Amino acid sequence: MKKILVTGATGQLGSELSALSSSYPQYEWIFADRTKISLDDFDKLSSQLNEIKPDIIFNCGAYTAVDKAESEKELAFKINHLAVELIAKYSTEKKVKLIHISTDYVFDGSSSIALYEESNTNPINVYGESKLAGEIACLKENPESIIIRTSWVYSNFGNNFVKTMQRLMQEREEINVVNDQIGSPTYAADLAQAMIDIVESPKWIPGIYNYSNEGEISWYEFALSIKEFGNYNCKVGGIPSSSYPTVAKRPNFSLLDKAKIKASYNLDIPNYKESLRKIFI
Template sequence: MKKILVTGANGQLGSELSELSSGYSQYEWVFADRSQITLDNLNLLKTQLSKIHPDIILNCGAYTAVDKAESEKDLAFTINHLAVEVIAKYAKINDIKLIHISTDYVFDGTSSVALNEEAETNPINIYGASKRAGEIACLKENPDSIIIRTSWVYSKFGNNFVKTMQGLMKERESLNVVNDQIGSPTYAADLAFAMAIILGSDKWVPGIYNYSNEGEISWYEFALSIKEFGNYNCNVEGIPSVSYPTPAKRPEFSLLDKKKIKRIYNLDVPNYKESLKKMFI
């Protein structure tokens, strides 16, 4: 029985994989939290990996506090770059299959068409730069890795835009949401299922893949859908990003092209509204 190590077990994706794992009993699943896989302590990390000795690693652990990363650059790079390098090296030496999760924030947002896997990267914040460094290290140390870039992740687990909006819409009469950042949300349960499809496939095609739900929307439009499914009375208004300044700059356009993952792994990618509705049922 193959042993799968999932890092970042308590995060959104890790939690969704945990829920999904009961349907995949052909694997032995190890869900590791920060105490079991310590991504900010590289020497300890090497020991921990050897102790678990997995056959497959799903690296879902990351430093994801986008704004905080601007003032915690070293920590962000340790977790998102150097720890990924350690994991990729370990996977290569021990012939372990590795799926590493990355982000649309590796792009600068200046595109006007959906970004494919070959699109030029140019991160505009520390978080994006640390994740891009992690991608480069991952493929350099272990060219057999699969990297999945995703965007706007949400889930019934953890903290995310959907849950924040739900809370605010219950409390407030009106709400402003930025309407000039374009992309597509990702329901973490869908991404977890896509990873399971890859693992169960008879082919392993290394490299970078994009995965998010279908649809091209702004955060404002996403908020309107949340309002619709939650049947909230809150008035939602769209505002430009300049009216809502944040420590980290966000890409204006980071819509991901999913043709590659759909073609190679015959994946059916749901529309964002279809997936968002599942969270409200």
């Protein structure tokens, strides 16, 4: 029985993989949180990997506090770059299949057309820089690995935009949401299924892939969809990013082109509204 190790087990994606795992009993699933896999302690990480002896690694663990990363650069790079390098090196030595999760934040947001895997990277914040460094190290140490860049992740689990909007729309009469950052959300359950589909596929095609739900929207439009499905009475206004300053800059445009992953693995990617509706069922 093949053993799948999932890092970042308590995060949104790890939790969705956990929810799906019972449908795939042909694998032995190991869901590792910080107590089982130490992404910030490399001696420990090495011995943990050697102890677990996985056949497949889903590296969903990451430092994801985008604003905090600006003042915790060393820790962000340790987890998002150096730990990835170590995992990739281990996976090469032990011939382990590795799927590593990355982000649309490797781009600067200056594009006006959907971004391809080969589009120029140019991160504008520390989080994006650390994730790009992780991608480069991953492919250098293990050219056979698969990297999936995703964006605007939400889920029934953890903290995310959808949950925040649901709460605010019930608490307040009026909220404002930025309307000049464009992309597409990713329902973590859809991405989790896509990862399993890749492992289940008879082919393994290494490299970088993009994955998000279909549709091109702003955060404001996303909020309007949440209002619609939740049937909330809260008034939602659109504002420019300049009216909502954050510590770390966000890319203004990070819509991902998914043609490559759809063609390579015959994936059917749902529209964002189709997936968002599931949160409200």
